[in-house]
Amino acid sequence: MRLIIKGGHVLDPGNIDAVTDIIIDNGVITDIGTFANDFSEKEFSDLKNIDADGCFVVPGLVDMHVHLRDPGQEYKETIESGIRAAAAGGFTAVCCMPNTHPVNDNRQVTEYIIKTAAQFQSVQVYPVASISRGLNGHELSEYGDLKEAGAVAVSDDGLPVSDSQLMRRSLEYAKGAGLKVISHCEDLTLSSGDMNEGLKATRMGLAGIPNAAESIMVMRDIALCELTGIPVHIAHVSTKESVHALRDAKARNVPVTAETAPHYFTLTDEAVEKYNTNAKMNPPLRSLEDRDAVRKGLADGTIDVIVTDHAPHSILEKEVEFDKAANGIIGLETSLPLGLNLVEEGVITFETLIRKMSKNPSKIIGISRNIALGASAHLTIIDPDRHFTYDVEKGFSKSKNSPFNGWEFKGMAVYTIVNGRIVFESK
Amino acid sequence: MIWNRKDILDIASLTVDEIKSVLDTADGLKEISERSIKKVPTLRGKTVILFFHEPSTRTRVSFDLAAKRLSADSVSISASSSSLVKGETLIDTARNLESMKPDVIVMRHSSAGTPYLLSQKISTPIINAGDGMHAHPTQALLDMMTVREVKKDLNGLHIAIIGDIAHSRVARSNIIGFTKMGAKVRLAGPPTMIPMGIESLGADVTYDFEEAIDGVDVIMMLRIQKERQRNFLFPSEREYATRYGLTMERMKKAKPDALIMHPGPLNRGVEITPEVADHINSVILNQVTNGVALRMALLYLLAGGVHNASDH
Numbered sequence: 001m002r003l004i005i006k007g008g009h010v011l012d013p014g015n016i017d018a019v020t021d022i023i024i025d026n027g028v029i030t031d032i033g034t035f036a037n038d039f040s041e042k043e044f045s046d047l048k049n050i051d052a053d054g055c056f057v058v059p060g061l062v063d064m065h066v067h068l069r070d071p072g073q074e075y076k077e078t079i080e081s082g083i084r085a086a087a088a089g090g091f092t093a094v095c096c097m098p099n100t101h102p103v104n105d106n107r108q109v110t111e112y113i114i115k116t117a118a119q120f121q122s123v124q125v126y127p128v129a130s131i132s133r134g135l136n137g138h139e140l141s142e143y144g145d146l147k148e149a150g151a152v153a154v155s156d157d158g159l160p161v162s163d164s165q166l167m168r169r170s171l172e173y174a175k176g177a178g179l180k181v182i183s184h185c186e187d188l189t190l191s192s193g194d195m196n197e198g199l200k201a202t203r204m205g206l207a208g209i210p211n212a213a214e215s216i217m218v219m220r221d222i223a224l225c226e227l228t229g230i231p232v233h234i235a236h237v238s239t240k241e242s243v244h245a246l247r248d249a250k251a252r253n254v255p256v257t258a259e260t261a262p263h264y265f266t267l268t269d270e271a272v273e274k275y276n277t278n279a280k281m282n283p284p285l286r287s288l289e290d291r292d293a294v295r296k297g298l299a300d301g302t303i304d305v306i307v308t309d310h311a312p313h314s315i316l317e318k319e320v321e322f323d324k325a326a327n328g329i330i331g332l333e334t335s336l337p338l339g340l341n342l343v344e345e346g347v348i349t350f351e352t353l354i355r356k357m358s359k360n361p362s363k364i365i366g367i368s369r370n371i372a373l374g375a376s377a378h379l380t381i382i383d384p385d386r387h388f389t390y391d392v393e394k395g396f397s398k399s400k401n402s403p404f405n406g407w408e409f410k411g412m413a414v415y416t417i418v419n420g421r422i423v424f425e426s427k
Numbered sequence: 428m429i430w431n432r433k434d435i436l437d438i439a440s441l442t443v444d445e446i447k448s449v450l451d452t453a454d455g456l457k458e459i460s461e462r463s464i465k466k467v468p469t470l471r472g473k474t475v476i477l478f479f480h481e482p483s484t485r486t487r488v489s490f491d492l493a494a495k496r497l498s499a500d501s502v503s504i505s506a507s508s509s510s511l512v513k514g515e516t517l518i519d520t521a522r523n524l525e526s527m528k529p530d531v532i533v534m535r536h537s538s539a540g541t542p543y544l545l546s547q548k549i550s551t552p553i554i555n556a557g558d559g560m561h562a563h564p565t566q567a568l569l570d571m572m573t574v575r576e577v578k579k580d581l582n583g584l585h586i587a588i589i590g591d592i593a594h595s596r597v598a599r600s601n602i603i604g605f606t607k608m609g610a611k612v613r614l615a616g617p618p619t620m621i622p623m624g625i626e627s628l629g630a631d632v633t634y635d636f637e638e639a640i641d642g643v644d645v646i647m648m649l650r651i652q653k654e655r656q657r658n659f660l661f662p663s664e665r666e667y668a669t670r671y672g673l674t675m676e677r678m679k680k681a682k683p684d685a686l687i688m689h690p691g692p693l694n695r696g697v698e699i700t701p702e703v704a705d706h707i708n709s710v711i712l713n714q715v716t717n718g719v720a721l722r723m724a725l726l727y728l729l730a731g732g733v734h735n736a737s738d739h
Contacts, residue, residue, distance in 0.1 A: 199624030205539040205561025205596055208623065275540030321517060321538035323559070 001046050003420060004035070008052025008381060012059050012371035013351045013359055022057060024377040027420035032373060050415060052381055058354045059369035060092025060378030060418065061336065064361040065157070065235060065259060065307035067328070068125070071112060072101025077312040077398045079116045079125065084396040085310070086123045087424035089332040090413025092378040093124040095365060097157040098135070105130040105141040110149035122423040126152040126365060128182060131170045135159050140170060143177035152365045155182035157235055160217055162188060167221065171230040180365060182233045185217035185242070186283070194323045196269040196284040204272065206322065209284050215241035222249040225256050233364055234258040236309050238283040240293030247302040257364055259305035262331060262338035263403065265294045271403055277318045277325035278403045281311070295347050304360045308335045312399030330397045334390055334404045336382065340411035381415035388412055430728045434546045434553040437562035438604040446608065450572050452724035453717065459496055460719055470499035473530040473730045477503040479556070480536040485691055485715065486556050486565070490533050493722035499530070499730065517541065518548050525549040530730040552729040560594050566690055567600035569721040571608060573714050574645055577686060582609030587640045589615050589671060590649030590698055591660070593622040597690045598649060602628045615639030616671060619660040636671055640681045647688040648673050648698045664697050673699045678706070686710050
């Protein structure tokens, strides 16, 4: 199977920025340049032309923070449905968090995820295993085994590692095993609430979660990162204090990286109005000031990565009393359009967006996303002008818990290509 | 005015005219409870379901009597006796109740926002009898009724609300209600019990009790809940009583005819001394009496009683 992508604006930050064609043969980029209509589908029966005129051709997007719910909660999402949603969102790879049932703290679960994902020959799935056995916060999982089985990182995501000694040892031991550590920062003694602490929570009579519940732990992890010299990646940054702490740390060359999610740079706690459980997540949607600090952090490089924190829940967990509703929203199919909104608003450039959705996350988890001769063909083709209305009912995820249902967007992925195969093509 | 509102979910959504209309209707209905035969046929053939998902004595009995005095049939359900304990979701329970064709559902729930959730799912009118820390509109309305009865006009009055504002749905609804009617509300309590941004509801905040009640027309004391001690909100009942309890001595800072109010149940000797609770200026039991009339008014307005109930 050969592909020729014609006339697209090929942009691989730092490598290439030109309107040109790309030829892919057997999953590998074999030629980059402008070709006449030398190739026709008649001559080569296995050739497919993609007209990318007016589109960007970029290194395949990578989402290093999703929940696929499989094994254990297949009614919310399966590896298959999650992959389909990812492909539709333009993602060529996802990292799935370990809070499945059973927890991904062992070789068997990691292998199950990789094997299951591989059979669809679609979006690549890189498992994140748990920092602690069963997410118990007390003993290390077997990182050596997990690395061998194919895990790329460890995290207790969904729960913090409250024990600072465990966090330190995890960083040290993970370094030896060749795994990244991703930290969900939350001080549980401060965070027993249902939404952001502030005016809105006071009016709605909901218990608030203060910014400090996050930033205290961000500061602790920065301190441990500084102590050990071992990189730590901070998950889903939502507050201005966290952004400030990360900015200061980076200025001191502390090897910390960080991610945020589209809902934190798009929405505020006003979205909880009328007890909308699709605006309930952890960390919670914050104030406008926090939202703007997160945007600034993305713009100045303090925040390296945009992830979705795709967290499928069924109406069984969402159509209930607000304080009993599960945390989290789906996001794979809205992440790129929301990122493109930032470009449209002039917060970041398109190139920066691609760095945060492809180059930086792939570097952090140790995979490659390059447009170069001989590179594996993992590409996303983006039409920046395509208008669409997001209809969650027509989405690929099994779950429908999105606060963006009905939103009008401009710009979307029109092709997702993994190993030279078209895994998504928009109609 | 013509009553068009389907639900009573909170005070914030009610207009000044609607509040006045409820209070006027309640004033008219109050006399029914003074009769030897305490019953009028106004809501005969109507059904009221009291769906209480959180323990309540005063509010539930008040609604029950209100329904019965208007000749409505009332049925009471509590969390422990409902199928919620068998794992049925709240929405399913509500839809089942709706299918039995009640005319009003009165609900209390420990989770803020549940009356909203239900009002979106079922068409039966809902009266919120208290949801989490969010709202307790019928308490605020009966409090306004009680103050208006004595002071004639709420406009320009100074109201002090003292205690655990953070966890109090009564405080939230009263701040919004009294402010809406032109009164000025002051709040006081330990800083641990004053929630972030409460001033935005229109109240003045102080941590000093005496400053808060200086020259006020009404002092409303809130119940202190012992279990809050565990969350480090206050060190002991003794210290709370010393610093934030209403005593005869402190009362002197308020106007001589200042009304003493409390939504109950009372912790005598903690937030209020027995002498103050039983003081001539105390309208704590008037609040309870007016509660029945106020709830009669709401049931009448929502269950669509055709005639002016005070004609009976």
